[in-house]
Amino acid sequence: MLAMTYRGPQRVRLDRNKPMPEILHPQDAIVRVTRSCICGSDLHLYNGNVPDTRVGETFGHEFIGVVEEIGSDVHKLKVGDQVIVPFNIACGKCTFCKQELYGNCHEANPQATAVGGIFGYSHIAGGYNGGQAEYVRVPYADVGPTVIPAGMDPDDAVLLTDVVPTGYQAAEMGGIQKGDTVVVFGAGPVGIMAARCAWLFGAGRVIVFDKEEYRLEFVRNYAQCEAYNFMSIEDPVVFVKRTTDSLGADVVIDAVGAEAAGSALQTFTGRKTLMQAGSATALQWAINSAKKGGVVSVVGVYGPTANLVPIGNALNKGLTIRGNQASVKRLLPKMIEHVQNGIIKPKSLITHRVPLEEVADAYRIFSDKLDNCIKPVLIPPSARI
Amino acid sequence: MENRPVDYNTINGWGIDADPKNDPTYPMRKRSNENHEGYNWDRPPLQPVNIEVLHSIERPNVTAVFGTSAPPRGLSGMIRRYAFKYGEGSFAHWLPLVLADRVDVVEGIIEDLKSGHIPNIFAERGMKAQWKYDRMGLLQSVAVAAVITTAAVAWFRRK
Numbered sequence: 449m450l451a452m453t454y455r456g457p458q459r460v461r462l463d464r465n466k467p468m469p470e471i472l473h474p475q476d477a478i479v480r481v482t483r484s485c486i487c488g489s490d491l492h493l494y495n496g497n498v499p500d501t502r503v504g505e506t507f508g509h510e511f512i513g514v515v516e517e518i519g520s521d522v523h524k525l526k527v528g529d530q531v532i533v534p535f536n537i538a539c540g541k542c543t544f545c546k547q548e549l550y551g552n553c554h555e556a557n558p559q560a561t562a563v564g565g566i567f568g569y570s571h572i573a574g575g576y577n578g579g580q581a582e583y584v585r586v587p588y589a590d591v592g593p594t595v596i597p598a599g600m601d602p603d604d605a606v607l608l609t610d611v612v613p614t615g616y617q618a619a620e621m622g623g624i625q626k627g628d629t630v631v632v633f634g635a636g637p638v639g640i641m642a643a644r645c646a647w648l649f650g651a652g653r654v655i656v657f658d659k660e661e662y663r664l665e666f667v668r669n670y671a672q673c674e675a676y677n678f679m680s681i682e683d684p685v686v687f688v689k690r691t692t693d694s695l696g697a698d699v700v701i702d703a704v705g706a707e708a709a710g711s712a713l714q715t716f717t718g719r720k721t722l723m724q725a726g727s728a729t730a731l732q733w734a735i736n737s738a739k740k741g742g743v744v745s746v747v748g749v750y751g752p753t754a755n756l757v758p759i760g761n762a763l764n765k766g767l768t769i770r771g772n773q774a775s776v777k778r779l780l781p782k783m784i785e786h787v788q789n790g791i792i793k794p795k796s797l798i799t800h801r802v803p804l805e806e807v808a809d810a811y812r813i814f815s816d817k818l819d820n821c822i823k824p825v826l827i828p829p830s831a832r833i
Numbered sequence: 834m835e836n837r838p839v840d841y842n843t844i845n846g847w848g849i850d851a852d853p854k855n856d857p858t859y860p861m862r863k864r865s866n867e868n869h870e871g872y873n874w875d876r877p878p879l880q881p882v883n884i885e886v887l888h889s890i891e892r893p894n895v896t897a898v899f900g901t902s903a904p905p906r907g908l909s910g911m912i913r914r915y916a917f918k919y920g921e922g923s924f925a926h927w928l929p930l931v932l933a934d935r936v937d938v939v940e941g942i943i944e945d946l947k948s949g950h951i952p953n954i955f956a957e958r959g960m961k962a963q964w965k966y967d968r969m970g971l972l973q974s975v976a977v978a979a980v981i982t983t984a985a986v987a988w989f990r991r992k
Contacts, residue, residue, distance in 0.1 A: 456938035459957040473880040473898050499930035500913070502903035503941035521878070539877050539897060543868055555877060558888035558895035560921055565898070571887075575900030587898040588877070623857040626848060647844045650851035654839070672844055674836040722931055743857055752927055768857050782850075791846035812959025818966035 450828065451506045451581030452807040457496030458815070460808050466506065469577065469585035474521035477589035479533060482831040483606040484511035484579040484804075486814050486824050488636045489749045492706050493570055494811055497719070497726060498751060500559065501570040508568040508826075509535035510609045511579025512602060515593075524590040530602075531593040533586055534776030535610045537565035537574065540591035551773030556587065562752065563773065572752070580807060582828045594780050597788065604787050606825060607637075607794035612783050614747050614774040615641025615703070619649055621745040621770040622699035626650035631688055631697040631737055633730040635663040635675065637797050637823045638747060639703035643671035644792065646699075655691070657684050657733075659709055662820040670796060678710055688737040696739035702771075704730035705748025717756065725751035735762050735769075746771030800824040803832070885910075887917040909937035 451466035469478055487510050493501050515529045525531065538545050539555035544564075556565025557574035565587070568578015577584065586593060596605045615638045624630055630646040632639050635658035646654045654673035658664050664675040678684045688697055706726020707719055710733075718727035726749075734744045735758050744767055762769060786792040799822045802810040810824045841847050877897040884904045888895045905913045912933035919926040945952050955961075963971045 455941055455952065455957055458959075459938075459952075459954065460959075461952075461957045472901065474878055475898075496934065499927050499934060501934055502909075503937045504903040506902065537898070541877060542874050543870075543872075546865075546874075547868070554872075554892075555897040556899075558886055558892070558899050559917075560889050561891045562921055565896070565900070571900070571903070574896075575886075575902050577900065577902045587880075620850075620855065621857060623855050624851075625853065625856065626851050645850075647841060648846050648848070648850045649855070650848035652841065668836070672839050674839070676836070752921065754924075770857050786846065786849075789846075791849065808957050808959040809962035810959075812962040813966065815959075816963065816967060816970070818962065 449582040450804055451577070452508065452804070452826075454493065454501060454505045454507060455503055458494060460494065460507075460811055462805050462807055466581065469583050471517060471519045472585065473587055474519040475588050475590060476519040477515050477522055477525055477586045477593070478517040479511075479513040479531065479584050479586050479593075480516045480830065481511050481513040481579050481582060481584060481828050482530070483513075483602050484508045484581075484826045485606055485609075485611075486580070486810060486826065487610060488638065489569070489705070490811075491815050492726070492749055492751075494815060495707065497706055497722065498570045498572060500572050502575075505570065505575075506568055506577040506581050508578030508580030509566050510606060510611070511567070511584065512596065512606045512609065513579070513584070515589075516583065518589060522589045525593060525595075530596045532596055532605050532608050532780065533567070533579070533584075534592045534594075534780070535566055536592070536773060536776055537567065537576065537587050538591050538777060539588050545591075548775055548778040549772070550592070550775040550777045560752075566773070580804065580826055582804070582830060592777055594777075597784060600784075600787065601795055603795035603798055603825065604793075607797060607823075608780060608783050608787070609776065610774065611637045611641055611797065611823070612787075612792060612794050613776045613779040614638050616645045616648075616779055616783060617772070617774040618642040618701045618703060618745050618747040619645040621772065622646070622649075622701060622743050623768075624649035624651050624699050627652035628698035629653040629655070629692055630699045630701065631734075632656045632701045632703055633733055634658060634703035634748065635660070635667040636703065639701070640667045640670055640797060640822070641792075641794075642701050642703050642747070643667055643673045646701075647672070648786075648791070655688070655697070660817055663817075663822065666822055684733050685736040692739070696742060697737055698739055699743045699745065700734040700738045702730045702734045702744065702746045702748045706750050708748075714756070722751075725755045728755045728757050731755070731757055735765075735767065738765065738767055740765045742767055744769045747774070797823040798825050802826055804828045887913060889921055890917065891920055907936075907940045909933040909940055912936060
């Protein structure tokens with residue numbers, strides 16, 4: 449079958465002879481992919497910043513498709529169902545799944561305990577092949593996959609696998625109260641969605657920072673928020689203080705993660721030499737921009753090793769810091785409802801539809817922010833008929 | 834485009850999910866007594882372990898399911914096995930994994946060549962797209978690489 453494969457930092461290619469996935473466990477399903485996205489988190493893998501990313505892996509944790517085959521212990525799905533597949537692989541039985549912490553399942557990732565299993569996200573997240581392919585093995589098929597409601601546009605559905613719930617959970621973890629000022633660092637797809645969802649919790653003001661003008665213009669239009677280019681202001685933290693009566697924001701969301709720009713020191717230590725778990729510039733800014741007693745919500749992905757993070761400031765300011773991978777399964781019913789009611793319009797984020805065969809070019813376009821790219825979706829040949 | 838003050842009352846869905854109880858400064862966990870029973874839930878059936886699966890020393894076993902995308906191999910595999918002797922909080926775990934990834938890339942090229950496949954680095958790096966949308970950037974990168982290579986060659990020759 450056709451599948452994207454990783455060959456090294458900034459090198460991916462279409463493998464035409466990747467073996468077809470097989471049922472390896474009675475609760476597995478095989479899904480034929482109809483849409484898969486490239487996520488900002490994939491770029492950390494693409495750039496070689498996530499340890500234990502092995503040559504030959506297929507990335508892709510955002511995908512939808514059609515059930516082609518089911519294992520002997522799958523009862524809720526049937527062959528032919530069109531499904532949204534959450535990016536987290538969750539057993540539904542462990543103590544964490546029972547708390548609806550599906551992103552923290554303890555029965556899906558032998559290689560690490562800090563993170564659960566994720567499709568196509570290195571061996572740190574379980575070593576699973578992902579959905580940037582024609583077919584995918586989906587474990588625990590009765591737990592995660594959800595049948596796409598009749599009439600839902602597949603381009604809306606595919607963004608419910610990660611971007612929409614992650615952006616929503618970023619706002620939710622902020623505990624936004626009516627009238628709060630919310631600052632979002634990063635105007636990528638998740639940052640855009642976090643800014644949009646902040647309003648759903650009753651934010652009084654939403655401010656977004658990024659360095660790409662086209663993304664700022666997009667987020668202003670999509671999320672009806674204020675948006676500023678941090679390259680054109682001296683210091684985003686001072687800017688936030690000045691615009692919030694010198695107190696800071698009630699809630700600050702880090703939607704950037706390990707490859708933040710904006711600090712030469714962080715870039716050198718975190719991105720170029722991998723001496724820390726990625727460049728923590730956005731996290732620095734988030735902690736320092738928050739009001740005393742405020743909340744910092746982290747959904748940007750960082751690596752596993754040490755970070756130069758101003759934890760002293762977090763202590764002195766009495767901050768609450770929350771972070772997690774989104775529990776997609778928990779949020780899906782509400783997200784589907786919001787899409788069906790026209791409150792969230794996910795497919796507006798998709799700017800590029802690319803044949804799977806051109807996956808290397810799609811990665812370059814998204815990675816280098818070429819052609820005003822916000823979100824690329826890959827379409828396998830069988831889904832183009 | 835200018836930033837304008839937003840009248841949030843005009844925003845579709847404003848406040849629809851507002852909940853005064855969702856206040857993370859007063860965390861309330863969803864817990865029950867069974868959460869204190871430790872690692873003894875009713876585990877799903879176990880996937881047969883018929884490939885080499887490295888597992889964190891912070892857990893007693895492999896998980897009920899696991900991925901099979903790229904089992905450890907060659908020199909990179911040896912380094913990975915070494916890394917998995919250490920806990921997830923240790924540099925001795927992560928830094929060897931970073932090293933193993935780089936070794937793995939070289940092994941991947943050797944594997945390609947052995948199988949008669951010459952990797953098209955230009956295509957794998959998406960240069961067609963960069964040529965189309967960022968020609969100047971690509972030319973600059975090539976020029977910088979050429980200067981660095983020339984300087985390196987000259988320096989080694991002088992020695």
